[in-house]
Amino acid sequence: MAPTTTKQWTVAGKDGFDSLKFEEKAQIPKLGDHDVLVHFHYVSLNYRDLIIPKGKYPFPTKDNVVPGSDGAGTVEAVGSSVKSFKPGDKVLTLFNQAHQAGPISVAIVGTGLGGVIDGALRQYGSFEESGLVHMPTTLDFKEGSTLACAALTAWNGLYGLESKALKPGDTVLTQGTGGVSIFALQVSREPLPCRPFEAAAVSISTLGILQFAKAAGARVIATTSSAAKAETLRKLGADTVINYKDNPDWGEIAKKASPHGLGVDHVLEVGGPKTMAQSLKAAKPEGVISIIGFLGGMSKEQPSFLECLNNIVTVRGLLVGSRLQFQNMNEAIDANGIKPVVDEKVFSLEELKDAYQYMWDQKHFGKLTVKIDAAPKL
Structure with a gap:
């Protein structure tokens, strides 16, 4: 049985980190035919996450959005028409959910995860099949969670x-x-x-x-x-x-x-x-x-x-990169044995405000991560 509720954070307002609100039992919507339910294990933070609750992010956002664009987790369930994923697969979230390939557009900019579309700072989240990619096989979930924004932006900057x-x-x-x-x-x-x-x-x-x-x-x-x-x-x-x-x-x-x-x-x-x-x-x-x-x-x-x-x-x-670039980058990561540099400090989901402040104070080195739930033993 798939879970029906999830712990999650939302951004309610633009009053700084006090705008972050924690929910113990938010409802999980019914899975659509093309949707994939992801059980998150790690999320990494970006500067963007810090400035959204401060009202300083220049791209579209919505009230009460679940923050976090960079999530790594396991597929919990899939809709009847999903072809690319199955339960147990290790997956990563795509930053701009509609950016599949080629140039970015105004419409695509309006599909930012954790800005307009509910993001990864929750235990469970459903996404369209096209909004996920397979995680590199050489990385663990903590390392994989660092790729969606920072790594793909670097890749696009060098090869885009x-x-x-x-x-x-x-x-x-x-x-x-x-x-x-x-x-x-x-x-x-x-x-x-x-x-x-x-x-x-x-x-x-x-x-x-x-x-x-x-x-x-x-x-x-x-x-x-x-x-x-x-x-x-x-x-x-x-x-x-x-x-x-x-x-x-x-x-x-x-x-x-x-x-x-x-x-x-x-x-x-x-x-x-x-x-x-x-x-x-x-x-x-x-x-x-x-x-x-x-x-x-x-x-x-x-x-x-x-x-x-x-x-x-x-x-x-440039604004991060496309799903096709993400897939190409992940192949390069596996082929070259690249390991992300991750800060030794790891916060729990409940400690998210502390994580935001830690990063705001520039105490981190490399990517800062939040542990959501332990990964299942497959």
């Missing part, structure tokens, strides 16, 4: 623009030690043929890009704020590390650190207005800056569109 996709020998610039940036580092780690005089840089949440870039045979230039984090980045494979607190003009330094000082080809920008000027300085002519966040906050002091012309760069905005 096909004409300028990351290639061996490129140089990747990462920003900070968040989930996206570390993923980007690891994917570059495979010893693939290297053309040392080509440079590409990605400025993003460092721990995601770092993984992907290294697996692809790329060089990595990373920025961070402390000596301890710098040492960890070097252990993870970063070739050059720049302390941006000691070197506020880190864009020029990154450019000089690229082969022949020509600058970087790809910048994945997570800081937003406060770091964009440095990203422009780091980019080489015909480089690409992919904007995926604004961790540095909002500011009126930011470059104008004219700077794109002055620096001869392409600037693109």
Whole structure:
């Protein structure tokens, strides 16, 4: 018998973390023909989760939504028409539920999990079959829960623009030690043929890009704020590390650190207005800056569109990635033995407010996870 109730959190209002409300026995709707009921085991948090209850998220949201876009769990039951999944399968949630393949659209932006559509911070949740993917076989549920937003954003940033996709020998610039940036580092780690005089840089949440870039045979230039984090980045494979607190003009330094000082080809920008000027300085002519966040906050002091012309760069905005990209990324994760970097601190579902505050205070390293329910022994 499938469960009929679930523990869950909802976001009621925009008064900060006090807007998070816990329900002990929320009703689980009847499963539709194309629906899959998932029993969640782990959820990882993103900066987006923290700013939705603060009313600062720029994309669509709804009142009383169940938060959390990045869930990993086991299929509990399936509708009569479901073909891709069966009970017992290990699955992950798709960030934008309608983004199956190809370019994103306005309609797709309105299907964000944990923003408009009820998310993963609950014991059980039903999703359309197309809103899930199989979890990589080489990862456990805690590791798998980190992929839906940070990892897929890193993957899209490096490979989403096909004409300028990351290639061996490129140089990747990462920003900070968040989930996206570390993923980007690891994917570059495979010893693939290297053309040392080509440079590409990605400025993003460092721990995601770092993984992907290294697996692809790329060089990595990373920025961070402390000596301890710098040492960890070097252990993870970063070739050059720049302390941006000691070197506020880190864009020029990154450019000089690229082969022949020509600058970087790809910048994945997570800081937003406060770091964009440095990203422009780091980019080489015909480089690409992919904007995926604004961790540095909002500011009126930011470059104008004219700077794109002055620096001869392409600037693109991206919102995570498609289901097809997710599936391709998971194959690469299994093939390369990539393991997400996960913070040692794990919170329970009931401790969600504490988890939000822990992440808001920037006490985490890598991805921060919430344990929902123990996985069944299959």
